[in-house]
Amino acid sequence: MTEMLTTDFMQRALLAAVLIGITAPAVGLYLVQRGQAIMGDGIGHVALTGVSLGFLLNTSPVWMATLVAAAGAVVMELIRERGRTRGDIALAMLFYGGMAGGALIIKLAPNGSMANLTTYLWGSILTVSASDIVTVVVLAVLVVAITVGLRRQLFAVCQDEEFARVTGLPVRLLNLLLAVTAAVTVTVAMRVVGLLLVSALMVVPVAAAQQVTRSFAATQALAVGIGVVVSLGGTTASYYQDLPPGPTIVVLAMVLFGLIGLLAVPLARRRHGSGAAARDLRLPAPRSGSDPAGAVPDDEQRLSPGTSLAQ
Amino acid sequence: MTTAPAISLHGAVAALGGRPVLRGVDLTVQPGEVVALLGANGSGKSTTVRTVVGSVPLQRGTLELFGTPYARFRHWHRIGYVPQRTTAASGVPASVREVVSAGRLSRHGLLPLRRRDREAVDRALSAVDMLDRAGDGVADLSGGQQQRVLIARAMVGEPDLLIMDEPMAGVDLASQQVLAGTLQQEVARGAAVLLVLHELGPLEPLIDRAVVLSDGSVAHDGPPPPSGRGYPRQSAGLAGLPDDDPALLTGQGCHPQASDDHHRPRTTAPGLLP
Ligand SMILES: Nc1ncnc2c1ncn2[C@@H]1O[C@H](COP(=O)(O)OP(=O)(O)O)[C@@H](O)[C@H]1O
Ligand SMILES: [Mg+2]
Numbered sequence: 142m143t144e145m146l147t148t149d150f151m152q153r154a155l156l157a158a159v160l161i162g163i164t165a166p167a168v169g170l171y172l173v174q175r176g177q178a179i180m181g182d183g184i185g186h187v188a189l190t191g192v193s194l195g196f197l198l199n200t201s202p203v204w205m206a207t208l209v210a211a212a213g214a215v216v217m218e219l220i221r222e223r224g225r226t227r228g229d230i231a232l233a234m235l236f237y238g239g240m241a242g243g244a245l246i247i248k249l250a251p252n253g254s255m256a257n258l259t260t261y262l263w264g265s266i267l268t269v270s271a272s273d274i275v276t277v278v279v280l281a282v283l284v285v286a287i288t289v290g291l292r293r294q295l296f297a298v299c300q301d302e303e304f305a306r307v308t309g310l311p312v313r314l315l316n317l318l319l320a321v322t323a324a325v326t327v328t329v330a331m332r333v334v335g336l337l338l339v340s341a342l343m344v345v346p347v348a349a350a351q352q353v354t355r356s357f358a359a360t361q362a363l364a365v366g367i368g369v370v371v372s373l374g375g376t377t378a379s380y381y382q383d384l385p386p387g388p389t390i391v392v393l394a395m396v397l398f399g400l401i402g403l404l405a406v407p408l409a410r411r412r413h414g415s416g417a418a419a420r421d422l423r424l425p426a427p428r429s430g431s432d433p434a435g436a437v438p439d440d441e442q443r444l445s446p447g448t449s450l451a452q
Numbered sequence: 453m454t455t456a457p458a459i460s461l462h463g464a465v466a467a468l469g470g471r472p473v474l475r476g477v478d479l480t481v482q483p484g485e486v487v488a489l490l491g492a493n494g495s496g497k498s499t500t501v502r503t504v505v506g507s508v509p510l511q512r513g514t515l516e517l518f519g520t521p522y523a524r525f526r527h528w529h530r531i532g533y534v535p536q537r538t539t540a541a542s543g544v545p546a547s548v549r550e551v552v553s554a555g556r557l558s559r560h561g562l563l564p565l566r567r568r569d570r571e572a573v574d575r576a577l578s579a580v581d582m583l584d585r586a587g588d589g590v591a592d593l594s595g596g597q598q599q600r601v602l603i604a605r606a607m608v609g610e611p612d613l614l615i616m617d618e619p620m621a622g623v624d625l626a627s628q629q630v631l632a633g634t635l636q637q638e639v640a641r642g643a644a645v646l647l648v649l650h651e652l653g654p655l656e657p658l659i660d661r662a663v664v665l666s667d668g669s670v671a672h673d674g675p676p677p678p679s680g681r682g683y684p685r686q687s688a689g690l691a692g693l694p695d696d697d698p699a700l701l702t703g704q705g706c707h708p709q710a711s712d713d714h715h716r717p718r719t720t721a722p723g724l725l726p
Contacts (some may be wrong), residue, residue: 170544174543296546296554300542300546301542301554303507304535305554307507307531308529308557308609309526310557311562354545355592356547356549356550357544357546358550
């Protein structure tokens, strides 16, 4: 353990791991809340074009990826805002375009090769350079300030956008801020976790935490805790066992998800035993103008967390 | 200073998905006045309300809130809104207190929650009799309890105008009584209220005026339908309304079969349904 800590690259990798473990779930929470769990994945695909552009233009791939990913995230947010009908396909195009663009542009770069891209795709503890770590720290501090400092505001916007607008919050600005923050998080995390699995670290700790929490703040805190544990654990394992860190971290997160799930069963039983009075659960008014209320059998009218908020 | 109407909507024309939904709606709510917005399913009640809060853009017509044109209106803390919905829950657990606190953002905006905000949250929670459930997840509540939470969220900013879209739909009897009591206090405090309702029910004594929509136009604007009768029910129920109003009668056939809350199980207030 101490031996691991004396190597420069490992100190940097562990610091990066902690920051990633904090930021990825802290942002992912809002994406999950709004049913956009997959958005981090899309940003990761787009960021690949940025990485390749960085090689081509001989600038920092991390900064270039941040720029391109942020632009991609803003476009995704604008598509979401416009409405869903054609949005699905537009998003798919953006994802595939980002991936294909990245693979092609790297071929044009004078000293670029697919091998360069591979470490960005799957992550590596060897590649966090001294200059990278400064970038990562600065960006991570920004992400934490936004996701924790504006928790109530972002919660309101992701929980019920229409209501948030009527409170006078700058909803559009907050949505764009969240999109850019998610993009920054992806590029913070990509060196260690890799672009292909970055989204898992945004989503799985949140999914794991919410099995046992009842409030949003507690979910954020627990998800961040889980994120830090799995990124440190995965990075360490990858040092000793020569495993790719990204997949190791994600598998660890999945294992924790399962363990917490097992723990949650008796807990939920106890909670529901005490809340037996809440048996009259059923959906109130279904959206007007759509199907007649009676179409849903009574026993299916339980309120589920996934039920759409939109009226 | 506040003699201007709380809501002044004139000639509102709006479309959803390219389909015209409002065809020139006029709606005025004076300060302190309680107005019921009635009409069959699909007549445009929710769309009218969403136009008033700015969620649906006006194609034609004008909207003023407290005497200020909508485009220049900034005093959102003066408005409390309860959207028509299925649940207060979302993809991630949220506590009752967290959901209600969101309503207080109209007061503290991008700044952190202050002490007086916390106190207001406690007051709103106890007004709807949910203070003891403050730490519980909203997803663990019944439909009626969730509705109480959403109403507390609308009240917590201490608004001068409450806009509620079907607050009684799918709500059990106990919650209906709590809600009626809460609303009464808000009215006594001087708040104006715009209520979208299927039936007047237990709120009837509070209502000053009824506006009835039919197919995106106002079919009636005046005294609420006579005692004990919701709108629209049987022809007898319309006795107090102008007879020469054909538009009013067209919506009638849709109800009560199309009513959202028609199929509610036994928890419904006995006197409220046919
Ligand atoms: N998002 C939408 N796109 C297209 N049409 C809609 C949409 N929402 C509602 N409508 C239609 O607009 C009409 C009025 O809807 P609404 O205002 O919700 O009625 P109400 O609240 O009176 O039941 C209905 O015919 C409904 O089908
Ligand atoms: Mg409606």
